[in-house]
Amino acid sequence: MATIVCEALTKRYGAVTALDALDLTIAHGEFMVLLGPSGCGKTTTLNLIAGLEEASEGRLLFDGRDVTWLPPHRREVAMVFQSYALYPNKTVFENIAFPLRLRRTPRAGIERAVRAAAEQLEIAHLLDRRPHQLSGGQRQRVALGRAIVRNPAAFLMDEPLSNLDAALRLSMRSLIKRLHHQLRATFVYVTHDQAEAMTLADRIAVMRGGLIQQLDTPEGIYERPANLFVAGFLGSPPINLIEGRIEDGAFRRAELRLPAPRAEPGREVVLGLRPEDVEAPAPHLVPLAGRVELVSPLGSDTYAEVSGPAGTSLTLRVPKGWRVREGEGIEVGVDPARLHLFDRATERRIA
């Protein structure tokens, strides 16, 4: 159990800066998700926390203790990998028991702890098998078992569910969430799946190019994206981005006009509209009209590709109960309070 503090943590591989002066405090018992596209430095961050890579610069503290130069086997963190990383020559039992054996736990204690972990993960009947005799989901449960069987300072998980199929991923996701509630331990979880990040995280650190773009709760990141990158990275289907200018307290692009009272005039901006932020037209809403080009029903929701005003192409969620057909016109209402504005040059959010 630990509070993890990264202070200006930097990792360079030759000319590549994989991690650029990362400052991050992960509270005791917090579920922190590192989210970002491939190559943004998520795994590097985990490796540094685990001690598997040496920091080029900066410090790392566990509960105030400087562990920057502590080798991995002294850090007492547990790690779960996308590739499961089970020892192929050991049985499931021995895989889970391995960390305990290294700590010279008495035999009876090992037996008890392994059984308890296996029951919790519903793999008690697999203890005699070898990893190659298991399915992907079972393997990942064994890997989780190996992590929870001891009492680590933190759990580090590097895309643990990416190799599983969609249904299994959902059930494993709730399993991990349950584990976090039961263990009340610090979790650092890496993923590039935003749904996973949103459902699991207490806080999300969105990363790009070795830098944290935004650190906030899932709601905060979704409702108030700090910049264009974060806005575009979260949300499915992705947010609509429209370039334009601020004139007379409104966002303008040709004939398109949306109220933006707080933005300073003359500024070149990008307007963000999430597909799900449209409703049936109402007096307090700003109308937005266009022609339906493509309809994509997803069962729970239906999305439409709409060619909107000023040559824009928008993806919109069709309000409940509506029937739309390709080639027909559509008019929806937009709540101005739910629009996002970003500076075009700095890409930052305009408050």
Added chain:
Amino acid sequence: MSGAEDRRAPPPGRAAARRPVAPRLGRGLLLAAFSLLFVLYVAGPVAWLVSSSLQTEAQATAVPPNWLPPEPTLANFEAIFRAGERVVTYETRRQGDPATGGFLPTGAQNLLPSLRNSLVVGLWVAALNLLLSLTAAYAIAVIDFRGRRATLYTVLATRVIPDIALVVPLFLVIRALGLINSLAALVVTYLAVTVPFTIFILISYFEGIPRDLYRAARVDGCGHWGALRQVYLPLSLPALVAALTFAFLTSWNEFVFALVLTQNVEAQTLPIVISGFVMDFTTSFSFVNAAGVIAIVPPVLLAVLFQRYIVSGLTAGAVKG
């Protein structure tokens, strides 16, 4: 292996049926003939070695040759194991008649001691080689230290130099160390020759072991020794066996260094002593061949014992997956 076969689209049934039988038969026969030829080429000398070792000198040197022993005899082997009991001098060696196989080469009594020397050297080389190359390969393959590329290239570069060029310098070094005519000299020299290659085999094998296993072991609580013992050692058994076999066989067969670095029965190995038999005034072929049979027994045993490992160990580095 059958990749090319598998990738080829299967011929439609009708076309295959219509294909004339004669060419197919001809191809099969041709293949069989060439295979047989190849086997004869490779195994022929060995077969003759074994066969002639069971014949008297007269039978072994007869024209036309006796491909199979007319009356198999163990006299040659008996002579080898009894050589120590008979002092061979200028006089006594003439007592035996080369034509009957009773002849013993000078130095015949050195054969068994040299067999022991060869075994001792081979086992030490194999054991020390394993220790050295295992740790070196782990360090180079797994630990990211400054100068690791340079280390690897230096190790490999030492093997580009032909052994013969090293003979004189090595002789001088060994002499300066006062190790001439000792088994230690041979062990040290053979380690220098074999370790770079076994390091190379092990590195390519280690690099095929998923890096995440190393990471898992380290966070689970292993230091570098633990990771080596718990992950790399058990998962690279085939490569280890291949490396061990290679080191032992190289040392078992080596001739040039042994010739220069050893001078008498104290330290001479089997190849040196056997080659001495042929340099005698008269050569007893049946006796020399019996000695040859003894010389190939350990390698053959090794190969039979470990054949499964050796093949997979040597190819694993080449085709990762």
